[in-house]
Amino acid sequence: MSLSDDSGALDYHRAREAAAAGATGVPVAPALPPVRLVTATAVILALAAAIYAVGAHGDPAPQLQLSLILGAAFGFVLQRSRFCFLCIWRDWLDRHDPRGLLGILTALATGLVGYSLIYGAWLPDPAGARLPPTAHIGPVGPALVLAGLAFGAGMAISGSCISAHLYRLGEGSPTSPFALVGAGLGFWLGLLSWNELYLWSIADSPVLWLPRHLGYAGALLVGLTVFAALAYALLRSLPSNPIVSQPRLTPLAAIFHRRWPAWVGGLAVGLIGIAAYFRLSPLGVTAELASRSRQAAASLDLLPSRLEGLDSFRGCATVIRDALLTPNGLFIAGLVAAAFAAALIAGEFRPRRPSTGQALRGLIGGALLGWGTIVGLGCTVGTLLSGISAGAVSGWVFALGLIIGTTATLKLGRRLGLLA
């Protein structure tokens, strides 16, 4: 069975080609059916009302309100710049288009610089035994590699990572709802296997933080050098002039209709990450989902009564919270709502009836994503992005496992005719 590419990557590619070809034609004027605009306006107004209400009645109001705002900003940016780790990796793998990867590097470099600035204020001396508060610096060992491999495989099978499934939920993706349900199952499986993995490897895995060993300047220099080297290598495959002559776009169309260049998205993602770390906690999209899954599983007596050491690690915490509204919960809500509004305005909200294949791939891939998230203490956002920005070795190791897992699964799946 061969399934269509529902990531939007191909559509995007075609749209880009069409845009390039029709350079002299009329700019891609959004022909918006009014119902879309009305719905988008309603969503935006509801979001604004929610931001106001949370600010007035939330507890603690400033944190909850800012979470909702940053979540909305994140969702808007992800949707507008198609910041989907798998799509970006496939662009590179299939078409040698490095632009998405350059966007990720932009996000990481921005994040690293911002984190270093904050670190200097919060923990002037990195050499001691302390870690900067709440930064996602996790244990590095074989379990983390396994988590990366599983997460990568889950991305390849389900068509996205968790953050991209969330924004694509707002685009009406037929796979994403299944992937998120699958992730819930995966969280549970991850928690079930946690104690064994903890005793096997995680308990003895070192928590490695680069600034402790290299100093802030050293860690920043090494990080930026690696990014620069990777960017240099990628830039060599950049077509000399990919889009012959850009059609003139109105600023509104450039923001709301045309896809953003990946580097603009990367810059925005990096800045949102810095803002989140400075004011709330490192960017992450799984804490709420995983802790609700844990709560559900625990209330059904489907979990061991103790999860050894789990709550003592840095990362997307799964500690069960009683509050109805949590910062991460509102972050996710804002993300999905803003992505929905952005997709509506851009005409990219295309709900489709899911096929059995899409549902199956969503569930299976999602379960792998969920398992990898628990064992790796986060996903592409919480462990990779927030980890590498934080100077954590765990972020790099997770990224490596992820790339290998995705590539191998994609190649194998395609050979077997199961994946597009």
Place this chain on the structure above:
Amino acid sequence: MSALSLLRRSLSTLAATLLLGGAALADSSPLVTTDWLEKNLSDPKVRIVEVSVEPGLYERGHIPGAQNVVWHTDLVDTVTRDIASPEKFQALARKLGIDKDTTVILYGDSNNWFAAWGAWVFDIYGLRDNVKLVDGGRKKWELEKRLVATNPVPVKASTFTVAEPNRKLRARLADVVSVVEKKSDARILDIRSPDEFSGKIIAPAGFQELALRAGHIPGSVNVAWARAVNQADGTIKPVEELRKLYAEVGIDGSKPVITTCRIGERSSHTWFILSRLLGYQVANYDGSWTEYGNTVGLPINNPAGTVWGGK
């Protein structure tokens, strides 16, 4: 000298005496108000120190100029389950630029529990009268929407020399046992919640460190720590009210007092009130229920009748 100038001089002397007397009175209190603190933020002889339990709280915004002390690593010895050693405390105080003549203003989250623990450790190592708590702690400072800062202010290290630890301020298991065996006339004040005291629960939900048994030390009396605090802003109640509150259970300063709770952090809050505000002779028992309740061979009192946390 004319009579008028004499009169003027006497009047100004009187005014100065009154003023100084007033200032001295404010200075001798072990509590400072948030108002006072805001006016004295830039006084070089004042060193503000935050002792909070929640990680990252200090870093994301603290009283301007405050230094950070991490309760569970800076003030304790995690290997020996002990308070910080004299050497460790001396190094910490020097790093914070604290000396015997520095006015140390402690504050923190959770109603100053850990700031009070800090004041207790400071006292043990010879820093007492100049060490004060911000009445209401972080909670009140935030409620009043006062300024917070995130950038670090470097301080010049001091040459502080640590004193011999004052053993009188700290009760050990043996001291508690001799009260239970009626070999000592000290009174034990348990400041946990009534349900912990009665043995209905071992500890409030969410606390990790537990004892095997529920109940309390035989002969101890119970005044929950929170009864000494105004719930609205976390400030400590007036001294006369406090004196009455503790006198109701027979803690009136006529006998030495031992304060106890679960791990000794909430009880340092009550220790601070009894010792510093009421001037009683008080030792804090930091082993508390996690030590006593777990010790083999020691009797407990458990009115709720629970066995191993159940009926």
